[in-house]
Amino acid sequence: MKNIILDCDPGHEDFFGLMLALTSTEINIQAISTTVAYQTPENVQKNAMKALELLGRTDIPVARGAAKPLIEPFGLADNWRDFTGLDGANFPIPSFAPSQLSGIDLMAKTLSESAEPMTIAISGPVTNVALLVAAHPELHAKIEQIVLMGGAINTGNRYPGVEYNFSIDPEAAKILLNSGLPIVMATRDMTEQGIITEATVAKMRAIDNPVAQVAADLMENYGDFSDPDTPVVLNDPEVIAYLIDPMMFTGTDYYVDVETQGQLTRGRLVVDQNDMTGNLPNAKLLTSLDNDRFVALILDSLATY
Amino acid sequence: MKNIILDCDPGHEDFFGLMLALTSTEINIQAISTTVAYQTPENVQKNAMKALELLGRTDIPVARGAAKPLIEPFGLADNWRDFTGLDGANFPIPSFAPSQLSGIDLMAKTLSESAEPMTIAISGPVTNVALLVAAHPELHAKIEQIVLMGGAINTGNRYPGVEYNFSIDPEAAKILLNSGLPIVMATRDMTEQGIITEATVAKMRAIDNPVAQVAADLMENYGDFSDPDTPVVLNDPEVIAYLIDPMMFTGTDYYVDVETQGQLTRGRLVVDQNDMTGNLPNAKLLTSLDNDRFVALILDSLATY
Amino acid sequence: MKNIILDCDPGHEDFFGLMLALTSTEINIQAISTTVAYQTPENVQKNAMKALELLGRTDIPVARGAAKPLIEPFGLADNWRDFTGLDGANFPIPSFAPSQLSGIDLMAKTLSESAEPMTIAISGPVTNVALLVAAHPELHAKIEQIVLMGGAINTGNRYPGVEYNFSIDPEAAKILLNSGLPIVMATRDMTEQGIITEATVAKMRAIDNPVAQVAADLMENYGDFSDPDTPVVLNDPEVIAYLIDPMMFTGTDYYVDVETQGQLTRGRLVVDQNDMTGNLPNAKLLTSLDNDRFVALILDSLATY
Amino acid sequence: MKNIILDCDPGHEDFFGLMLALTSTEINIQAISTTVAYQTPENVQKNAMKALELLGRTDIPVARGAAKPLIEPFGLADNWRDFTGLDGANFPIPSFAPSQLSGIDLMAKTLSESAEPMTIAISGPVTNVALLVAAHPELHAKIEQIVLMGGAINTGNRYPGVEYNFSIDPEAAKILLNSGLPIVMATRDMTEQGIITEATVAKMRAIDNPVAQVAADLMENYGDFSDPDTPVVLNDPEVIAYLIDPMMFTGTDYYVDVETQGQLTRGRLVVDQNDMTGNLPNAKLLTSLDNDRFVALILDSLATY
Numbered sequence A, B, C, D: 001m002k003n004i005i006l007d008c009d010p011g012h013e014d015f016f017g018l019m020l021a022l023t024s025t026e027i028n029i030q031a032i033s034t035t036v037a038y039q040t041p042e043n044v045q046k047n048a049m050k051a052l053e054l055l056g057r058t059d060i061p062v063a064r065g066a067a068k069p070l071i072e073p074f075g076l077a078d079n080w081r082d083f084t085g086l087d088g089a090n091f092p093i094p095s096f097a098p099s100q101l102s103g104i105d106l107m108a109k110t111l112s113e114s115a116e117p118m119t120i121a122i123s124g125p126v127t128n129v130a131l132l133v134a135a136h137p138e139l140h141a142k143i144e145q146i147v148l149m150g151g152a153i154n155t156g157n158r159y160p161g162v163e164y165n166f167s168i169d170p171e172a173a174k175i176l177l178n179s180g181l182p183i184v185m186a187t188r189d190m191t192e193q194g195i196i197t198e199a200t201v202a203k204m205r206a207i208d209n210p211v212a213q214v215a216a217d218l219m220e221n222y223g224d225f226s227d228p229d230t231p232v233v234l235n236d237p238e239v240i241a242y243l244i245d246p247m248m249f250t251g252t253d254y255y256v257d258v259e260t261q262g263q264l265t266r267g268r269l270v271v272d273q274n275d276m277t278g279n280l281p282n283a284k285l286l287t288s289l290d291n292d293r294f295v296a297l298i299l300d301s302l303a304t305y
């Protein structure tokens, strides 16, 4: 079992990643730092703690990271449908205290105390890990790999061609991709294949335990299943699924970078698909997903509670 | 038969477009302006005239356009394999004089004297037509549509994601795409499906007339047929083929724009594939090609000489 | 007496430049093209014609140029105080027809028919002359110099550091500054020294002729003389004053360029004041003005009517 | 006496700032973090320690900060004249160990253990303090002010208009200026008034103590006194001089920001001198210096050893 660090912004989608990790026999979350996208730092940290309380792992420290992206201003999404970031389900009140460390300090302490290099998984904007990597060159040797959800090859959910997490903090994404550290990217192109149907939610509902009921509640709040042409996509848990079962993904190594300038393309992932730059690959891009196995993993994990 | 204006930078590839147009019963080239990419203005104009001499249409005026892209400097491609732009074949010396007008003036005069709105076809960087459109708002009503080769949705042959013609003059591309005029784009994604094989060249060679022999000579100079994994792609004649037989293409209307800023994405086409901007479509993007029909059109056209 | 071409967007300020030119024995306006900043193309052309009617020079052709900046959208200034661009004075209705040529064509025709290279004076955004220079490389030899009002070294009236005319069309400014043609720039830093006081307006009013009365009317509409700490500045006529009497200015040759990218600096003039780039000067920047002589020239010119 | 944190990249110039601080009765350096511009992280940290050894303050912890700017690559200045960053003088070998903390951690620890909010002085690129501010929102209340050397209003020593420290790490500068923390900026416009003449160096040499001799050695290595038209300018110690005697400076509060995009202006300070943005001032810009008092402070400080 490998110890990992999770940096996340729960979040309905992040909840499923957290749950997958905590039920896995392959990986163990040793520390959580929280990041911000469209919810306040307070809410995001509290959401992670509420989830841990439900999932019975109040031993994992949860530290709050940066209060905003590096350069972009922080903004609550104005059209967002939930007020806490985890609307739609009842979570227990956390019985434990948040970490007294900052998110970056908790990650740094965890890495420095680890005998082995560790994996860092990120299911939100990469602000915190970019700060960690920039502020702690002495800890690079302790990072085995960074697995993140972000970037789009030929799609985009914030602007044309621009994926949400990278658009929130393009400079942080650029710092990571140019860090020289091993990077695995769950691209938006791939996570759009992570589809939850109404039938899948019904299967969650049929699992008779409180965690599965919360999962079903969350999905019902999160997804709009009324239009069969617009499938409900679950973007974050793929990062954890990759650490549990990499064989459910296909991917390719590419040289990639992020545009931080530009009027229309700020935050856009640039992929050297045809080897035009002469630069060696610096990231593995996950581009397809076996959704049946992905959904089965989620359902099997829920059934263990 | 519809009269058109052709703006081009011959060029091996542009030659085939010129030849297709001159053998077609659908369209008639009434004026040619020449633009620059990697060859000097002098050579490009001379190449167009040499081609017309060979093809027996010395009545078409050939005027020289801008000496360089709007903002980018002019640069001879340093790794380019031919010195004239039409190396590899013997062309007759032009027996006629170049137009005394500038390229933009010839286009403006042709439009203003036309009773009907005209199509402008472009098989190079769009510098000249952008200047025409910006300098002559009074002639917009005389432009029926602009059909151009340029832009890439998810490929790129200059930089990752960035197509050659648009990279040469991003500002000109932006002027056209935001002009409000009807635009049809032969994207690089589509033109990469315009493949000429060694067998096709052999068929050209077997056509017993001087034009087909020149065509075969040009293709042998232009293409490297040694690697079956790297097919030889012919990018420009699709613009003319579309005017002759639009049914050999498929395409979709999109809202598009061009990034003119950015460190990595200058010149990149931005396509609102998922209707994220709320803007109405401003261009038809041709995305696939029936290559058998395309090749047949070329061979049939060569056979008419 | 030297023939010049004037490209302008009248405008209260441009009126004074036009009047200076028409009363000068040094220069003669041979053609006028009109450009747009915050007024419609229709109004700006009409304003130039109204001014010519008043000034008794209905022989000068007035042609309408581009309908908008190259890339920036056209926008009527929403907080602008006058509706026609020449509010506050009564002008006669033009008794002559506008030129049938486009602005760029009129300039090109004038240059090509001139035996000698000519000066082009610009007192607005440089869109039209940039189009002329880009579309007509064959006419560069007919351009002796371009004298323009635009750019700021260390001030700015649109955004911090960014002058109005350059902010309206940064790409056009970049085309001109990189054209290799001799450029003289009436920088905003200098034109801010062109101050009209209430006493000066009273002297205009005391000149007993219709032109001086219109001049006084315009200045009273244009300027707010209530705050002695905010002097009323007249920006455009310096371009013409320089052609009449260059000795009322000081200036320095610099290598300059314009930023067309950037979030905060688009349109900003970049001046190599400390010779850091190694590039040779490409423009003469006028940086100071003898305002007493400038005001005396205006008053003397008004008195000739 | 107020405790401060110093973030620096010594450096001949930084040495004088360090010396001023250590001889002052107004301020006390409690921690030093080192940053990189054109010298390696190893050399810069070692230089700070060598200086402390000479100056008799081996009790001050010296921690190494980030290994490179946030986004810009690290580059040794290729035309730099010294190999260690402190060439020209003999320094003792440090008798003490470097801090085991990272530079950002040392600053965070120092702030969190301080009863009072502290001043952070920066005499190099602001990378480290930007990371501190971004990674530790919980410590903002412990920062009284940040006094930095960087940015130019109307000069520039890296590119036209662009100052060196800001050009090295524009993103870090933007993070600081938008942090909401009180900022004092020793602009390049002001520090160019900090002139050391040959006569001043002679006065250093005449002070009979080892520190003054090292100071004279450093200045002889650093400055080229052969050209009276190119005065030798000392840029960094102004930051410390301001903390000791703010009355030797004049300055103004402005709203400022940094351009991080742009082809020609990346790293350029943007100053809202004419209150055009409507934004409240976020920094005090020091714009002039009483050089006699500045030089006297340096000489008096050297005489205390």
Ligand SMILES: [Ca+2]
Pocket (backbone or CB within 6 Å): A008, A009, A010, A011, A013, A014, A123, A124, A125, A236
């Ligand atoms: Ca997330």
Ligand SMILES: [Ca+2]
Pocket (backbone or CB within 6 Å): B008, B009, B010, B011, B013, B014, B123, B124, B125, B236
């Ligand atoms: Ca072509």
Ligand SMILES: [Ca+2]
Pocket (backbone or CB within 6 Å): C008, C009, C010, C011, C013, C014, C123, C124, C236
């Ligand atoms: Ca004007």
Ligand SMILES: [Ca+2]
Pocket (backbone or CB within 6 Å): D008, D009, D010, D011, D013, D014, D123, D124, D125, D236
């Ligand atoms: Ca320094």
